[in-house]
Amino acid sequence: MKEKVLIDYESAQKRFREHVETMKQKFSDVFFESIVIDTEDNLYIDVVKISKDKPNTLVFTIGEHGVEGIFGSYIMEVFIEEILPILNLKDTSVILVHPINPYGMKYLERTNKNNVDLNRNFLNSWDNIFRNDAYLALKDFFERSEGVQSLSIERIRYYKDVLKILLKGLAKQVKNALLVGQYESPKGLYYGGRGYEKETIFMMRLFEEALKSSKHVVHIDIHTGYGPKDTMSVVNSNLFEEDSKTFEREIDYSPVVKSENNEFYAMSGDMINYLYTLKNEKYKETKLYSASFEFGILGNSTLNEAEALFRAVVNNRLRFYGSKNEKIRKSVKKLYLEAFCPTSEISVQKMQTQFKKAIFGIFKREGLI
Numbered sequence: 001m002k003e004k005v006l007i008d009y010e011s012a013q014k015r016f017r018e019h020v021e022t023m024k025q026k027f028s029d030v031f032f033e034s035i036v037i038d039t040e041d042n043l044y045i046d047v048v049k050i051s052k053d054k055p056n057t058l059v060f061t062i063g064e065h066g067v068e069g070i071f072g073s074y075i076m077e078v079f080i081e082e083i084l085p086i087l088n089l090k091d092t093s094v095i096l097v098h099p100i101n102p103y104g105m106k107y108l109e110r111t112n113k114n115n116v117d118l119n120r121n122f123l124n125s126w127d128n129i130f131r132n133d134a135y136l137a138l139k140d141f142f143e144r145s146e147g148v149q150s151l152s153i154e155r156i157r158y159y160k161d162v163l164k165i166l167l168k169g170l171a172k173q174v175k176n177a178l179l180v181g182q183y184e185s186p187k188g189l190y191y192g193g194r195g196y197e198k199e200t201i202f203m204m205r206l207f208e209e210a211l212k213s214s215k216h217v218v219h220i221d222i223h224t225g226y227g228p229k230d231t232m233s234v235v236n237s238n239l240f241e242e243d244s245k246t247f248e249r250e251i252d253y254s255p256v257v258k259s260e261n262n263e264f265y266a267m268s269g270d271m272i273n274y275l276y277t278l279k280n281e282k283y284k285e286t287k288l289y290s291a292s293f294e295f296g297i298l299g300n301s302t303l304n305e306a307e308a309l310f311r312a313v314v315n316n317r318l319r320f321y322g323s324k325n326e327k328i329r330k331s332v333k334k335l336y337l338e339a340f341c342p343t344s345e346i347s348v349q350k351m352q353t354q355f356k357k358a359i360f361g362i363f364k365r366e367g368l369i
């Protein structure tokens with residue numbers, strides 16, 4: 001099991017392409033294309049389209065945050081093997097994207113080559129971008145410009161700062177200031193960029209095509225990291241009309257939360273809200289359901305979240321300022337990956353079962369099965 005989950009980008013790409021071959025034998029209309037991100041570095045967004053131009057289009061995406069694509073790729077495999085066969089393909093076109101951010105998946109980063117968090121890059125407009133003053137006020141805490149020392153030294157320093165923040169009762173404000181995204185500090189965390197990234201433009205076109213060519217679009221985007229440990233949360237957009245409790249009853253699955261600070265966290269420039277806004281502005285007739293599935297890895301207590309942030313902070317410094325030695329580099333990368341990918345078989349099994357239950361409930365509600 002662990003061997004199937006903790007694999008590198010190249011192996012995941014190979015596994016996905018093998019599935020494409022099998023799909024070509026099973027289904028009549030299968031189109032495969034690889035979008036070049038970097039040929040020398042073997043970075044491609046692989047896209048499969050099954051049975052075009054049907055009234056429903058299902059879009060299934062992974063790895064918008066590259067490092068999350070490691071577990072995402074495994075979930076994609078579960079989807080292909082166990083969900084795809086029960087879909088009503090007579091009325092449904094299927095689009096699989098593996099992964100949105102190949103650079104991040106290969107180098108185990110959340111962001112792309114330009115350090116852009118793609119899920120803060122889908123702004124509907126670049127005029128009047130908000131200035132994240134709360135982030136800038138804490139910039140020295142988030143991004144100190146020096147190489148990584150031994151992890152024990154880093155940990156002590158970091159937790160001293162965290163303690164100060166906790167004592168001031170500012171944990172929630174810090175979290176919200178960070179997670180919403182920022183557009184001022186290109187070497188910082190949750191940086192949303194200065195314009196659309198290549199990967200973003202590609203996804204925007206794909207979504208536009210889907211909204212244009214079908215009556216009903218269902219989109220599921222796989223993320224890992226946040227939320228209760230070993231628990232898959234369905235994260236609905238704050239633009240989605242239904243409240244979370246009603247939705248839980250409809251799909252017979254919980255937890256369901258909304259992307260707002262009361263239930264989960266708010267974001268600027270996220271992909272799902274972009275899609276809802278595009279639909280509302282240009283494709284009013286098309287029905288849309290788009291959500292992310294978030295697989296919780298470290299847990300959601302304040303201490304768990306502080307630990308996740310510690311790993312993000314040291315990983316970011318490693319990227320820009322290096323480390324004292326190779327051993328430290330490796331342990332930082334390992335810690336970082338393990339904040340986004342479950343390592344125990346029980347966790348994997350549990351979340352795989354939850355994934356199937358939630359997706360079944362949603363597809364039933366949406367009339368795809």
Ligand SMILES: [Zn+2]
Pocket residue numbers: 065068222223224225
């Ligand atoms: Zn994510």
